[in-house]
Amino acid sequence: MKITPRRMVALAVLLTCATGTVRIAAWSGRNRSADAAAGAQPPGYPTAGAIADSQAVAATHRSRTLAALFEEFRTTTPENARINSRAISNLFFDGNPLMRLVSSGDFTPIQASANPMTRFEADAIASFKAGGPGFFSRLDRVGPNWVWCEAVALNNGALLAGSDMDPKVCQTCHQSFPTDTTALVGSLNHCDVVRR
Numbered sequence: 001m002k003i004t005p006r007r008m009v010a011l012a013v014l015l016t017c018a019t020g021t022v023r024i025a026a027w028s029g030r031n032r033s034a035d036a037a038a039g040a041q042p043p044g045y046p047t048a049g050a051i052a053d054s055q056a057v058a059a060t061h062r063s064r065t066l067a068a069l070f071e072e073f074r075t076t077t078p079e080n081a082r083i084n085s086r087a088i089s090n091l092f093f094d095g096n097p098l099m100r101l102v103s104s105g106d107f108t109p110i111q112a113s114a115n116p117m118t119r120f121e122a123d124a125i126a127s128f129k130a131g132g133p134g135f136f137s138r139l140d141r142v143g144p145n146w147v148w149c150e151a152v153a154l155n156n157g158a159l160l161a162g163s164d165m166d167p168k169v170c171q172t173c174h175q176s177f178p179t180d181t182t183a184l185v186g187s188l189n190h191c192d193v194v195r196r
Helices: 005-029 032-038 048-075 081-092 119-129
Strands: 099-103 135-142 145-154 186-193
Touching: 048 081, 048 135, 048 145, 048 186, 081 099, 099 119, 119 135, 119 145, 119 186
Parallel strands: none
Antiparallel strands: 099 186, 135 145, 145 186
16 A cells, blocks of 8 residues: 555544544543542633523523413413414424423424433433432533533423413323323423533
């Protein structure tokens, strides 16, 4: 085999990629709590201030989305359910991965695309199914970006407990949901890409 400059460049690129992969795998395989105690962070890890900003953005986003959902619940009737359901679905369209309704997988999905797509989404649903608290959050790496994500458990109307709204209102649009208003049907997720 003749070694050409082109093959040398390809070999150098391959070795660089392999070295980077080994470094990332080595960091990921370490005990993260020990790393945190020692102050070790992966390359490009965001500052505490940047993370705090993303937490505030996600919390603000969550409060606005819940307000829109509650307004939807207050105004939905069997007569307008088809239109209202389509209108609220526009908030959660597939092109916006930073705000999603995610299905628990136990009932027909809230939307066809509502199955967990990221490690965070799958872990949040798993936590809720295991009886964890109704709020799950963490910092995740998604491709080249650090993203702060939060999930709120959706319990088929239990979210509305104590309000003036009918806890079975979700069934107006989602007939596949169970009559038990404490059953987990999914999560409402809000994320924010951490800015440097």
